[in-house]
Amino acid sequence: MRCSGCRSIDRRVADADTAHVNMDRANGGCRNIEYLDHTADAAVRVHGATAEAVFERAAEGMFSLMLDRDSVKRADRVSIHCEAPTVPELLVEWLARLLAERDIRGIALASFDVAIDRRNEACTLDAVAWGERMDPSRHGLATEVKGISLLGLRAEERADGWVAQCVFDV
Numbered sequence: 314m315r316c317s318g319c320r321s322i323d324r325r326v327a328d329a330d331t332a333h334v335n336m337d338r339a340n341g342g343c344r345n346i347e348y349l350d351h352t353a354d355a356a357v358r359v360h361g362a363t364a365e366a367v368f369e370r371a372a373e374g375m376f377s378l379m380l381d382r383d384s385v386k387r388a389d390r391v392s393i394h395c396e397a398p399t400v401p402e403l404l405v406e407w408l409a410r411l412l413a414e415r416d417i418r419g420i421a422l423a424s425f426d427v428a429i430d431r432r433n434e435a436c437t438l439d440a441v442a443w444g445e446r447m448d449p450s451r452h453g454l455a456t457e458v459k460g461i462s463l464l465g466l467r468a469e470e471r472a473d474g475w476v477a478q479c480v481f482d483v
Contacts, residue, residue: 385423
């Protein structure tokens with residue numbers, strides 16, 4: 314980051330968690346800016362016998378960060394279809410669609426049934442999610458997941474099954 318007036322930058326690290334940026338113009342002074350190291354992400358790694366299983370578990374993991382899934386009734390059914398060029402990108406699309414459903418419908422989701430087709434050029438997902446209207450007094454709302462990061466994204470088949478990993482912006 315540079316000061317637009319003086320084009321200078323001076324970085325000093327005060328300790329392991331705080332970096333100070335002092336942009337001090339010779340004649341009038343820019344303000345000091347302090348960048349603090351803070352945790353704004355949560356990550357999940359899931360394992361399963363199939364791609365469908367890890368997609369279901371990733372969704373369970375994401376909603377478990379946000380609420381008490383055991384308190385959510387299977388009252389409402391939400392159908393979801395999405396496509397992406399690769400399995401990891403499909404995972405992001407899937408989880409992002411679930412967040413959109415949460416935000417648009419105000420729904421807490423707790424149970425998921427996923428079918429993935431990887432035979433064509435694009436990967437497609439058709440799923441059903443069950444839940445109910447969000448009720449903060451019953452669902453024990455916790456961390457709000459705001460989005461899905463591409464950082465550290467994985468979804469791959471291994472000799473012992475599938476593994477998926479993603480980072481949530483919280």
